[in-house]
Amino acid sequence: MHLTSDPPDLLPPPVLASDAAPVLQAPPLVFILSSVRSGSTLLKAMLDSHSRIFAPAELHLLPFDHLGDAQRQLNGTVLGRGLHEAAARLVGEEQAQQIVESFYANNTPVAQIYQWLQAQLDGRILVDKSPSYLGNPRILQRAETVCDTQPLYIFLTRHPFDVFDSFMSNGFDRLMRRLRLNYERIRKQAQPGSSDWVIPYHPSPDNRCKTSFEIAEATYVNANRTALEFLKTIPAERQVTVTYENLVHAPEAELEKICRLLKIDFESAMLSPYKGTLPQETVVDPKFYLHQNVSTQRAMKWQERADDWLSHTYAADTVDLAAQMGYDLSHAPSRIPLTPAQAVFFKANGAVAHFCLVMTTTRRDSAGLVEQMRARLPALLQAFPGLRHCFVQHEGRWTQKCLPVRSFEVPLLHETFEAGTAGEQAFAERVGALAQSISLEQAPLFRVLVGQFAEHEYRVAYVFHHLLLDGKALLAFHEALWSMAVLPAQSVMAYTAAMQQLRKNYPLAPAQAALAALIAPCAPLPVHERSEQGVITRQIAYAGGKGYRFHECTLALEHAYRAVYPGDSAVVAHRIHRRRFDSEHDYTGLVAWLAGDVPLACTAEVSVSRHSRRMKREMKDWTALSLAYDWLYLDNQLPALPERVRLRLNYFPVPEGDMHETRVDLHQSGGLRGDYLIDFIVRDHQTHAEIIVRFLQPAVAQAQVHELLEHWAVALEGMH
Numbered sequence: 266m267h268l269t270s271d272p273p274d275l276l277p278p279p280v281l282a283s284d285a286a287p288v289l290q291a292p293p294l295v296f297i298l299s300s301v302r303s304g305s306t307l308l309k310a311m312l313d314s315h316s317r318i319f320a321p322a323e324l325h326l327l328p329f330d331h332l333g334d335a336q337r338q339l340n341g342t343v344l345g346r347g348l349h350e351a352a353a354r355l356v357g358e359e360q361a362q363q364i365v366e367s368f369y370a371n372n373t374p375v376a377q378i379y380q381w382l383q384a385q386l387d388g389r390i391l392v393d394k395s396p397s398y399l400g401n402p403r404i405l406q407r408a409e410t411v412c413d414t415q416p417l418y419i420f421l422t423r424h425p426f427d428v429f430d431s432f433m434s435n436g437f438d439r440l441m442r443r444l445r446l447n448y449e450r451i452r453k454q455a456q457p458g459s460s461d462w463v464i465p466y467h468p469s470p471d472n473r474c475k476t477s478f479e480i481a482e483a484t485y486v487n488a489n490r491t492a493l494e495f496l497k498t499i500p501a502e503r504q505v506t507v508t509y510e511n512l513v514h515a516p517e518a519e520l521e522k523i524c525r526l527l528k529i530d531f532e533s534a535m536l537s538p539y540k541g542t543l544p545q546e547t548v549v550d551p552k553f554y555l556h557q558n559v560s561t562q563r564a565m566k567w568q569e570r571a572d573d574w575l576s577h578t579y580a581a582d583t584v585d586l587a588a589q590m591g592y593d594l595s596h597a598p599s600r601i602p603l604t605p606a607q608a609v610f611f612k613a614n615g616a617v618a619h620f621c622l623v624m625t626t627t628r629r630d631s632a633g634l635v636e637q638m639r640a641r642l643p644a645l646l647q648a649f650p651g652l653r654h655c656f657v658q659h660e661g662r663w664t665q666k667c668l669p670v671r672s673f674e675v676p677l678l679h680e681t682f683e684a685g686t687a688g689e690q691a692f693a694e695r696v697g698a699l700a701q702s703i704s705l706e707q708a709p710l711f712r713v714l715v716g717q718f719a720e721h722e723y724r725v726a727y728v729f730h731h732l733l734l735d736g737k738a739l740l741a742f743h744e745a746l747w748s749m750a751v752l753p754a755q756s757v758m759a760y761t762a763a764m765q766q767l768r769k770n771y772p773l774a775p776a777q778a779a780l781a782a783l784i785a786p787c788a789p790l791p792v793h794e795r796s797e798q799g800v801i802t803r804q805i806a807y808a809g810g811k812g813y814r815f816h817e818c819t820l821a822l823e824h825a826y827r828a829v830y831p832g833d834s835a836v837v838a839h840r841i842h843r844r845r846f847d848s849e850h851d852y853t854g855l856v857a858w859l860a861g862d863v864p865l866a867c868t869a870e871v872s873v874s875r876h877s878r879r880m881k882r883e884m885k886d887w888t889a890l891s892l893a894y895d896w897l898y899l900d901n902q903l904p905a906l907p908e909r910v911r912l913r914l915n916y917f918p919v920p921e922g923d924m925h926e927t928r929v930d931l932h933q934s935g936g937l938r939g940d941y942l943i944d945f946i947v948r949d950h951q952t953h954a955e956i957i958v959r960f961l962q963p964a965v966a967q968a969q970v971h972e973l974l975e976h977w978a979v980a981l982e983g984m985h
Contacts, residue, residue, distance in 0.1 A: 291383040293414040295527065296327075297394040298405075298496075299421035300488035302315055302431035304509035308421055309394040311512075311520060317529050320392035323353035326375045328397065328404045328410070333372035347395070348378065355385040376411040383412070392419075399488035405495040417526055420492055420500060422590045423509035425485055425583060426567035426574045427660075432481040441676060478577070486582050492917075493589060497536050508591070533888060566625050581758050584667065585650075585968045590913035593672070601654070601665045602761040605895040606861045607732055612898075613905055616656075620731045621700040624739050626927040628723045635679045635715055638725075638746065642675045642713070645745055651757040651857040652742075655708035665757070665833070668708045679715045682724075692716045692724055699728045700932040728932075735860040736929055737842045737917055742856050743927075757857045763850050767889070768896055776893035777902055783864045784909050790942060796961040798940075802969050813954065813981055815839075815916045818947050819865060822914055825976035829969055830911075838862040838906050838914035838941070841891040862906050862913060863891035906941075913941045918949040931959065943970070 299305040313320035324347040329335040335345070348368075352361035368378060383391050398404050408416050436533065496504055505526045505553045507519045516536055524531045534540075567574050581601040584594045614620075615965040628634055646652050647670055654665045678697065683687035692714075699712045710730040715725055729739060807813070813821075822837060852859065897903045906913075919927075929948075942965050946957040960970050 270957060272814045285577075291380070291386075291412065291414065292388060292390045293599050294379060294383075294408070294412050294416040295390055295392040296416055296491040297392060297421060298398060298399060299394075299396060299423075300428060301396045301437060302428045302435070303421050303423040305394050305396065305421055305908070305950065307421070307509075308507070308512060309392065311516070311535045312392050312523070314534045314538050314540075315387050315529070315532050316966060317523075318527070318536075319386050319389045320394060321354060322347045323395045323397075324348055324393050324902045325395045325397050326378060327393070328401070329375050331372045332368050333375050335375070351382060355382070357641050359397055366463040379411050390529070393394075394417060396488065399491045402491050402495060405491065409779055415503060418496065418504040419523055419526070420496060420504060421509060421512075422489070422506065422592075424567060424592050425579075425587050425594070427509075428485050429478065429481045429574075429653050430567055432484070435466045437481070437484075441484060443458070465692050478824060482580060482583055486580070486586055489586055489590065490582070496509065525845065537842065538765055575620045585756065585758060590666075601667065602759055602765070603663060603665060603891055604757065604857060604859055605764060605899070606735070606858050607665070608663075608730060609804060609861065609895050609898055610858075614909065616663075616705055621703060622729050622731050622734070622736060622739055623696055623700065623908045623932055624727045624743065624894075624927065625696070625930075626725050626743065628725060628906050630721045631723060632721060634723055635677075638713065638715065639675065639677055641746055642677055643670060645742070645856075646675070646709070649745075651733065651855065652711065652755065653708050654733065655710060658698040663820045664781040667757075673709060676709050677715070678712065679717065684718050688716075688718055692726075696726045697932060700899045703728070705730065705732065731931075732858060734856055735858045736915070736948075737844070737860060738856045738858065739929060740919065741854065745854070745856070757855070760852055760855060760857065760859065764892070767846065767892065771889060771893060772822075773893055773896065773897075776890060777897050780864070780890070780894055780897065780903055784904055784906070789908055790911065790964070796940075796964065799960050799962050799965075799967055799970070800931075801958045801960075801967070801974070802928075803958075803974060805954045805981075808952055813947075813949070817981060818916050819914055821977050821980035822912070824980040825973050826912060828976045829973050833911065837865045838913040839865045839887070839891075840913060840917075842889050842917060843888050843892060846886070846888045846892070861891045862910075863887060863894055864906065864910060864934060865914075910941060912943040912945060914945050914947070916947040916949070919951070919955075928955075943973070983985075 297305050297308060298309075299866060309320045312318045325345070326332075326335060326348065349361060349365050352365055355361070356364065359630050364381075367373075379391070398408070408418075505521060505522050512519045517531070520535050521531045522763055548749075575845075579594055584601070587594050589802060650667045653668045653670065655668065656663055656665050658664075679697075682692050695716070696714060697715060703712070710733045712728045714726040714728065715723055716726070727742065729741060729742075734742065819837065819839065826833075826837070839862065841861055841863055844855065894903060894906070940961060942961050944959040946959070948955040956974065958974065960967075
């Protein structure tokens with residue numbers, strides 16, 4: 266398929282009526298949906314070998330309302346030859362020339378062109394194979410309107426590596442560049458309100474790919490994503506998916522699937538598309554006629570240069586879309602961006618191999634618990650791709666990639682422990698060993714240990730690397746595991762894409778000024794080369810059943826800090842869980858690390874309440890402000906918060922539910938660089954608060970932490 270010249274005329278003429286009579290009771294139209302270089306010409310030839318199917322050259326009609334629109338886009342190009350060649354096969358060359366010229370002269374509606382073609386077929390089925398239809402989602406929607414009967418769809422897929430190889434070796438990048446120039450020229454001169462009478466094979470003109478490989482990758486993703494999204498709206502009984510690999514290795518089975526869709530019998534002639542007299546069409550794969558039979562060597566040809574293809578870095582969209590079509594690119598590095606929180610963690614700490622969150626919960630009288638979990642975990646892994654992520658370095662930068670469920674065993678361990686203190690100690694040691702066994706480069710980055718202490722008494726531990734999820738997500742995982750509700754599939758890729766769009770539109774300049782004013786006055790924290798982390802946990806019952814809100818906890822913490830450190834700045838950072846950052850996006854069910862910090866108060870001269878009111882007036886949204894801090898820090902515009910902020914408050918309410926004797930701990934090997942001196946965690950359990958204070962010694966003494974807790978509790982009681 267080659268473009269020979271550009272359309273000479275760009276503006277559509279007035280629409281004229283056509284005398285073409287509509288066709289009644291015709292068989293349904295059939296559309297082959299595939300990206301370029303996916304083997305659609307071979308499939309078309311196989312179908313055309315059936316006595317009840319007419320599969321002509323590429324028609325390229327569907328993007329247009331009227332044939333005049335198509336003429337201005339396609340005239341003078343090989344893409345404009347499809348209708349003439351189809352007509353010539355049906356009524357002969359001389360009559361076809363007259364008929365097609367009359368179609369153009371009358372500016373015949375495209376729907377009537379399809380009806381005329383069907384009228385010549387004597388009940389045969391018309392198959393339209395035109396890859397241009399996948400250039401724009403609106404084009405496919407027209408397929409539902411061009412005839413009285415509902416059309417059928419054949420979705421043809423092929424391994425992306427073979428598509429890329431064929432795309433580049435046949436010079437399709439040059440074709441796409443010329444189509445882009447044509448598209449942009451017509452777009453500039455199009456009348457207001459013009460519809461889809463252009464053929465954007467390539468994605469949006471704003472997405473300017475530079476290399477041949479980038480064009481191939483973008484075209485493949487755009488076409489197949491368009492097809493997949495469209496087919497979600499089509500009932501299953503009107504579509505079938507076939508793969509190019511199966512089409513050449515086991516063609517009879519694939520062709521029988523298509524025949525069942527078309528409600529016709531399979532014919533053995535379909536297996537020999539090169540036999541007999543082939544129609545000499547110009548709108549066809551230029552190498553199609555070089556073959557004499559269907560060759561299995563054309564499928565998975567990429568494996569001959571597997572090392573070359575696996576050394577490429579592929580866009581996250583390519584990896585995700587290929588997985589949807591059954592092609593696993595997990596062995597190739599993929600560009601799945603880190604979330605802002607993950608990027609901050611890597612910048613501050615590097616690759617901390619054993620930094621894990623561990624949640625343990627007790628379950629009693631739970632018959633069939635292990636079987637229930639073993640059945641439920643694969644559903645979670647499928648619904649939440651973030652659980653299948655691991656981290657890789659590519660050209661010195663960390664990225665994450667998602668592995669298919671089938672690439673690893675479900676990480677569920679069921680072990681028996683004796684009752685009593687010895688069993689509890691053995692269970693804790695086993696959990697610690699699991700935390701140490703997790704490696705960033707190998708998914709899944711979590712383990713689930715079910716410890717059985719009696720016939721129906723279990724201790725369940727979830728061990729997750731902290732780069733995979735935070736405490737809020739850990740609770741979400743727990744709820745999803747024990748809920749039998751249908752899980753909404755959510756991808757970290759969608760979240761990072763939303764983050765990128767938000768950053769593009771967010772006013773960073775005022776955020777930088779506001780945040781710099783808060784952080785700059787603080788003196789750097791003392792550095793201790795041999796800091797060790799201490800942990801103190803306490804339960805506080807709510808008087809009268811009334812819990813404490815975040816703002817009350819913050820104010821009480823400010824008062825307590827000033828009482829314990831009267832000469833120091835009351836610096837507090839608040840932990841934000843960024844699962845709802847605007848009215849359109851809701852990632853509350855997404856299992857991933859999305860939390861980040863934002864400073865709430867800095868100096869003794871500015872109280873938390875006064876500062877909070879001012880910041881809310883200026884920035885409106887704490888979540889967006891915390892993201893602005895991450896972006897500015899990653900761009901080296903602001904200092905790291907842990908280097909300046911003494912204390913962080915991490916507050917969130919624990920959801921109601923089956924949370925028997927549940928606790929969350931942190932397992933890490935060695936101290937983290939740049940960690941907060943005091944990490945104050947408040948978990949609101951409806952009837953009581955669970956307080957966990959992590960602190961770095963010797964910068965903070967244990968006695969000071971106890972004193973801080975006492976002052977904090979007294980301050981809270983005073984508020985009630």
